[in-house]
């Protein structure tokens with residue numbers, strides 16, 4: 001239940017030993033409704049600045065200019081209202097699954113006993129019961145991603161920033177996790193920013209899909225997804241769904257070509 | 266041709282073959298040594314014989330002399346090593362994390378790291394006298410630099426995304442040290458500890474040989490002065506065995522500190 005307002009945001013990386021700075025996000029403007037929390041997906045070609053945008057929203061990366069407001073207050077750094085599911089997953093290899101899920105809660109004043117209990121619940125939620133005592137190197141890539149998701153959910157953030165959280169999952173698990181995510185979203189009414197490369201996933205989950213241009217990333221189009229909720233798997237076969245997919249595919253293809261320096265078809 | 270049955274697979278390939286062959290080679294060596302020394306093919310005053318060495322060892326143990334010297338050497342080592350850990354790990358973490366501090370201490374560190382510590386012994390004796398403290402100081406100086414240098418290297422191997430993740434969840438600077446930097450650098454710290462143990466042991470013995478009235482190093486020097494080759498060989502072997510045991514222990518510590526790395530290498 002938090003309103004996010006991104007206005008004319010620029011993010012620039014300084015590169016050592018380069019003359020030019022690298023513009024990752026250019027003049028990005030987007031507002032996400034906070035009440036009830038909106039589910040917005042971001043798609044765009046690789047390297048267009050999606051992760052950078054998410055990190056900026058969390059306050060981990062300083063914008064060069066523009067405004068970033070949450071419920072009207074400027075973002076100065078990470079806060080308890082937000083949690084990130086990192087693209088690199090970022091589990092701590094010396095901690096078990098359970099302790100990794102506890103990690104986020106340790107900085108938020110949750111008592112140790114309660115941390116364990118909450119962590120167990122979310123480990124179960126992402127389907128990893130029985131793996132509580134395993135270490136990350138003993139898990140598959142998809143299992144690790146689910147630990148990262150549990151860790152973020154366990155701190156009950158009002159805003160969930162998810163960077164390709166299902167990237168390493170097989171198609172079936174991916175769909176099931178999507179349904180599960182929608183259920184949690186429905187229950188807890190979070191604002192979700194969801195980065196993905198999977199168009200169907202973006203359409204199935206979102207209220208709106210933002211298409212970004214090739215780097216430097218700007219907003220190319222914002223497509224509202226007007227499919228009724230709650231949605232079930234059947235919606236994927238409706239004409240409306242297929243239309244959205246065609247539309248997004250067209251928008252994305254142009255940008256993908258640009259980002260690879262190919263000529264227009 | 267019939268395939269070989271598994272039982273007839275080579276001795277060298279069986280599990281445990283390493284231990285078997287290793288033991289055999291040691292026994293072979295001892296047998297050879299006993300023969301050469303016992304038949305006086307080489308004067309036993311130079312090389313002694315295994316039987317005499319064992320006898321000298323038994324004598325030493327019986328007179329309680331050995332324990333006294335062992336205790337002294339052990340205490341010097343423990344004192345110096347614990348002190349070096351207490352200083353080196355926090356300093357290494359800080360110097361690894363805060364770039365500027367790192368730039369500041371790096372040249373000094375490298376100079377000391379490269380300096381033969383035994384060459385500093387005379388100076389240390391001027392400062393601390395010839396008691397246990399000067400010998401502990403040699404251990405301290407031997408162990409502290411590899412631990413600092415490896416701890417700093419460990420910090421550089423900490424994944425930026427772990428830091429980012431911790432910050433995102435609200436970690437403060439001091440949390441970063443306890444929850445990310447120390448555990449993340451631990452495998453490297455343990456490598457430093459292993460190197461430090463090796464240098465520390467050498468330090469104790471050399472310092473005692475140079476100036477001491479007690480300790481294993483002194484025992485070696487006294488045996489030499491008295492031309493007691495049996496005892497000399499016994500104590501030298503004992504020191505090697507202790508060093509070997511400490512090395513094994515620290516290797517296990519190193520593995521234990523980073524189970525994820527061990528399995529990745531398999």
Ligand SMILES: Nc1ncnc2c1ncn2[C@@H]1O[C@H](COP(=O)(O)OP(=O)(O)OP(=O)(O)O)[C@@H](O)[C@H]1O
Pocket residue numbers: 013014015022023024044045046047048049050051052053087215
């Ligand atoms: N720490 C950094 N320092 C310098 N440049 C960076 C850094 N992180 C990202 N970049 C650059 O910023 C641009 C955008 O990167 P970003 O990771 O945001 O892309 P992305 O849209 O998430 O791509 P992908 O879909 O492949 O994950 C890229 O050109 C990348 O090289």
Ligand SMILES: [Mg+2]
Pocket residue numbers: 050051052087163
């Ligand atoms: Mg990315």
